[in-house]
Amino acid sequence: MENPCMNALPLTMTSSQKQVTVCIFGTGDFGRSLGLKMLQCGHAVVYGSRNPQMSSLLPSGAEVLSYPEAAQKSDIIIVAIHRDHYNFFIDLTEVLNGKILVDVSNNLKINQYPESNAEYLAQLVPGAHVVKAFNTISAWALQSGALDASRQVFVCGNDTNAKHRVMDIVRTLGLTPLDRGALVAAKEIENYPLQLFPMWRFPLCLSAMLCIFFFFYCVIRDIIYPYVYKKEDNTFRLAISIPNRVFPITALVLLALVYLPGVIAAILQLYRGTKYFRFPDWLDHWMLCRKQLGLVALGFAFLHVIYTLVIPIRYYVRWRLRNITVTQAINKKDDPFSISLAWLSDSYVSLGILGFFLFLLLGITSLPSVSNMVNWREFRFVQSKLGYLTLTLCTAHTLVYGGKRFLTPSALRWYLPSAYILALIAPCTVLVVKFILIMPCIDKTLTRIRQGWEKNSKSSKPLLFRKSDVSNKAECTWASEI
Amino acid sequence: MENPCMNALPLTMTSSQKQVTVCIFGTGDFGRSLGLKMLQCGHAVVYGSRNPQMSSLLPSGAEVLSYPEAAQKSDIIIVAIHRDHYNFFIDLTEVLNGKILVDVSNNLKINQYPESNAEYLAQLVPGAHVVKAFNTISAWALQSGALDASRQVFVCGNDTNAKHRVMDIVRTLGLTPLDRGALVAAKEIENYPLQLFPMWRFPLCLSAMLCIFFFFYCVIRDIIYPYVYKKEDNTFRLAISIPNRVFPITALVLLALVYLPGVIAAILQLYRGTKYFRFPDWLDHWMLCRKQLGLVALGFAFLHVIYTLVIPIRYYVRWRLRNITVTQAINKKDDPFSISLAWLSDSYVSLGILGFFLFLLLGITSLPSVSNMVNWREFRFVQSKLGYLTLTLCTAHTLVYGGKRFLTPSALRWYLPSAYILALIAPCTVLVVKFILIMPCIDKTLTRIRQGWEKNSKSSKPLLFRKSDVSNKAECTWASEI
Amino acid sequence: MENPCMNALPLTMTSSQKQVTVCIFGTGDFGRSLGLKMLQCGHAVVYGSRNPQMSSLLPSGAEVLSYPEAAQKSDIIIVAIHRDHYNFFIDLTEVLNGKILVDVSNNLKINQYPESNAEYLAQLVPGAHVVKAFNTISAWALQSGALDASRQVFVCGNDTNAKHRVMDIVRTLGLTPLDRGALVAAKEIENYPLQLFPMWRFPLCLSAMLCIFFFFYCVIRDIIYPYVYKKEDNTFRLAISIPNRVFPITALVLLALVYLPGVIAAILQLYRGTKYFRFPDWLDHWMLCRKQLGLVALGFAFLHVIYTLVIPIRYYVRWRLRNITVTQAINKKDDPFSISLAWLSDSYVSLGILGFFLFLLLGITSLPSVSNMVNWREFRFVQSKLGYLTLTLCTAHTLVYGGKRFLTPSALRWYLPSAYILALIAPCTVLVVKFILIMPCIDKTLTRIRQGWEKNSKSSKPLLFRKSDVSNKAECTWASEI
Structure with missing residues (x-):
């Protein structure tokens, strides 16, 4: 008004x-x-x-x-x-x-x-x-x-x-x-x-550092290496090819870092056998800026999507495709259709699209006016279930991208593997540990701890009026996930 | 803060x-x-x-x-x-x-x-x-x-x-x-x-059912049929081609279902000659989850857009285009430019883009913080006028997509028409009925009913203090549309 | 709830x-x-x-x-x-x-x-x-x-x-x-x-007028001119090519018009030597609908992005690329790779993507629920710093697009320059004037005026309790920009 x-x-x-x-x-x-x-x-x-x-x-x-x-x-x-x-x-x-x-x-x-x-x-x-x-x-x-x-x-x-x-x-x-x-x-x-964006400082610094590291890593592998060995001038790759390698890697690592503190907290709780202790300060701070980390990751993922979609418009790509076609036409060589390549290429792209779509949904639900409309149970559902699904899809997208050339020695340049292989370390770790944590035996203990049970307490005493006994059955369904 | x-x-x-x-x-x-x-x-x-x-x-x-x-x-x-x-x-x-x-x-x-x-x-x-x-x-x-x-x-x-x-x-x-x-x-x-998303359950179930139905429909037409008759292995189409057929169809049908209950309600009101009755429960519930239906449709439309934009990156598409070019170069055949094809292809794409853009606008205005900023008159304007424009554009996009091959018998496979033809039934019905409803003679009756007039009442009596008589003239402008 | x-x-x-x-x-x-x-x-x-x-x-x-x-x-x-x-x-x-x-x-x-x-x-x-x-x-x-x-x-x-x-x-x-x-x-x-969108009327009218003007301008240059001189039928360009020229131009001009009133206000304040006067009514009204102007510009920019991304799917583009390739294959002519062209094409696209990304960020922060979460200092930072960065990137994107053919006489048709050259007038003016205004000597005077100092007043008197003296040091950091 x-x-x-x-x-x-x-x-x-x-x-x-x-x-x-x-x-x-x-x-x-x-x-x-x-x-x-x-x-x-x-x-x-x-x-x-x-x-x-x-x-x-x-x-x-x-x-x-x-x-x-x-x-x-x-x-x-x-x-x-x-x-x-x-x-x-x-x-x-x-x-x-x-x-x-x-x-x-x-x-x-x-x-x-x-x-x-x-x-x-x-x-x-x-x-x-x-x-x-x-x-x-x-x-x-x-x-x-x-x-x-x-x-x-x-x-x-x-x-x-x-x-x-x-x-x-x-x-x-x-x-x-x-x-x-x-x-x-x-x-x-x-x-x-x-205040000037106090919660955004850490995520922005971290992503800037990741960007710079992977940028120079890619420059060494894709520009300096070919220049030294083949005298090729690949500098024009600085404008699109290398950003489109750095941005998705940063997005994936940041997305994994959104879920890593939750996994660490679960391990800490299992180890100490209680939820009634304060997390170390760094973990606390990390958990509090997960939303900002996720939004920065979404920004990089968005850039990756647009940088990928403009590929066919680029002069370099058009020139290369034309050259391949012309060579083929001149040599009259046949190019047989490979179903496995079609599968790889299509599923790689499809996984990426679905991952990005879920990622966008996560971003939209984190808008203040939308997250005010959902209750805790719904928020947990979206952020935890959908979040891990997004991470899984994006990791799979990267794995399938590697496809057949994954870890082949020929991909090493100066003993450096492709940058996307480094990017897979964090998300794979998170997914493996998470997979272990949701196995029934461990999940049960964790759920009990999060309902207030303590390993070392004599809580077998009859505390007659424990709200947790009854009403937490409902609560645990949405509190069992960070 | x-x-x-x-x-x-x-x-x-x-x-x-x-x-x-x-x-x-x-x-x-x-x-x-x-x-x-x-x-x-x-x-x-x-x-x-x-x-x-x-x-x-x-x-x-x-x-x-x-x-x-x-x-x-x-x-x-x-x-x-x-x-x-x-x-x-x-x-x-x-x-x-x-x-x-x-x-x-x-x-x-x-x-x-x-x-x-x-x-x-x-x-x-x-x-x-x-x-x-x-x-x-x-x-x-x-x-x-x-x-x-x-x-x-x-x-x-x-x-x-x-x-x-x-x-x-x-x-x-x-x-x-x-x-x-x-x-x-x-x-x-x-x-x-x-609660766990009570208003989203029906839209999500409905769209899941539509997706599954159209998915198998497309699998039969595009994968099983060619396999049976031509022994072609088209399974790789499962990753992108078929989703990109199922998603737009689902989006269009869901968008039509957003406007269908309003049309049904108008017919019911015309039939009963009054607005002072309760709609049947199913219609009530349907009308209440129109927003969620529309947002799910927007999600599918978004997926369709990205699946379409990645087409030129796909291995299959590049391979096919290269093969056509190589064949043409080897045969030295001329490929004349067809203006009508250019018109069809460009207008089809353009209608789709404009439809998607308006659809996005509708989605943005349904964000809680945005819809709180607009008054009823503005909300009606956006949701009704822009909404029907979106539906018209998206239906036209699908019709032009059919283009010349629309309803040609050669498009039938096992007597099944193309999936997009099925998708056109609901939106075309809604648009035709809506067109009839906004014809002056019918619209006038409907507007009077929605201002409180009743067909069977003796309301010719002088109710001296009827607020509706005067002030509803203003109201009817924004209440005449559901 | x-x-x-x-x-x-x-x-x-x-x-x-x-x-x-x-x-x-x-x-x-x-x-x-x-x-x-x-x-x-x-x-x-x-x-x-x-x-x-x-x-x-x-x-x-x-x-x-x-x-x-x-x-x-x-x-x-x-x-x-x-x-x-x-x-x-x-x-x-x-x-x-x-x-x-x-x-x-x-x-x-x-x-x-x-x-x-x-x-x-x-x-x-x-x-x-x-x-x-x-x-x-x-x-x-x-x-x-x-x-x-x-x-x-x-x-x-x-x-x-x-x-x-x-x-x-x-x-x-x-x-x-x-x-x-x-x-x-x-x-x-x-x-x-x-009310019916009172603040949107001016921005929408203005953008409609700009669109119509540039549309006819492009029709004359791209459809009528070739028809008159070469008898080419280019009417199919009406569907995508010409909108994709009109939309980015309108977006860029509108974006420049968002920042123009701020620059005019600064000049007025410098000229009058005080901030304690009312701006002329037209300037007041203009400043109040800057947000709406910016959002309309964002809409056009979004349309431009999608219209650009569908380019490789268009029949015309595929036909043209195929023809070039076939001709090249038949003639067995070599097509050397031009690094400078690759640089131009890639940096042009990259600047556009980054500009659009920042533009989207500006749009998101103008959502009511998001802008309620940030304080004045943060809002100023985003809208002023990021806003000028966006304008700079988008202007650079247009300049690089022109590239080598910028202002070559051959680009004139009927003495009309390319439409994008007209589009550059407003943003370049704003950027140049803004660059002058932020030069230390001028910026210092402006900051003092905005802290309440007046050129013609005898404010050397000791006003002992001037809040501005001390606390405005903090304020000026976020008030120094409109």
């Missing part, structure tokens, strides 16, 4: 509407931008400033007063001041008693101060109701109206009424308030706008 | 924060997992148990007391006990007076008991405020922190304050509370985690 | 549940549909009508009374009456005192009346709590249960309790209530269902 204040078309302006008077402390950029926006949306705005007569650049229509005077004009005071200057609030505690103080400040670094700015403000003015809001919106965006990104404003505060009044103001500005609970959440809300 | 409690990185831990004390009744797996999570997020946790001294495996830092002692330590009591043991609450009614009881239980089957567990609990302890929550989260997920799936916790309860306090706790655990209203909704919330 | 009332399967019907009694004023289509739905979901329904004994067609199970009698039966009264008849409420003010009046009405045109229907109702019955709701749901959808579109019901009202009670009823019907704040929002909510 587009709010009239956002798209600023004269047709839908509601400025004629009577809205609440809002007081803004601070005449910096954010204060001015927010004030302008509020004026546009029908609010009356009063600025509080240390030097009211010296404040310039304020939006026309807004009053400027000293802090105490401004505070008396409104119940709701927006504090657009840097935390370092909060100490002047000590003199205003009486005036601000019972008022709603909206802290909009941000910091320069994550966790810069021991407590959040909003909690600090609440300590300084104990009589006021402090609400944290607006800090996730940029001044520039408010100014330009170009809020194509998130319109979400995280709001938190200890007083429910105060929070709801601030949320109503947020709504009048065409933004979407999201209640984040009590003021304790302020720290998190203040850290939020400073 | 990632909550610090979720990704458990030391940097963002807020465990130092002071949070509410929570009491948990029951020391089973779910109770222990939830307690551990709460401790990690800064809550104090007190367990209530029948045999406090015999309870093992509890997270360190949590106290264990008897039920009445534990209940006195906190306002909020989480009931992680199986419903069968709820009867002991009868002895605790006094202690629990005014407290918030959070029912987290699940059942083993949908609608296992006449009333929901939470309502049953509310009957047992009338003085307490019962809130249903947390049942959609798995113990394993809480334990491992691997909440990549839905973080939504459905909350319902009759007391608003109690509900809001529970929602605040949900937020501190890094989960998203969703208010589902009064305690009546508990039954639905308890059934939710037991 | 599927609500039982929606999919109406007997298994999950909760009609046995005791729900609130609801009174509905008005027996028109919407009133009847809503009443039927409420009866199905377990509510008791009482209709209010001017002529109770003459009302027909009402759902069985509902009582029909006169207005005052019906009003006394329930706290919640749904007003399903057209605004023109609201004046009879004047006689009911006493009976309705303290009751909740739910206004569900819609208008025929956007902003038809000076104040919203709900506010008008609130003026007529000052003692009642007026809540706006249900107007975004169509009667037909309620009737058929086919709510595959948005289930969102926007709710607004001045009394929080009244609003929450209405939201609870909305939830029992299987719909999702969305709190839109106070009754002031009613106007916006009433306008909402009347």
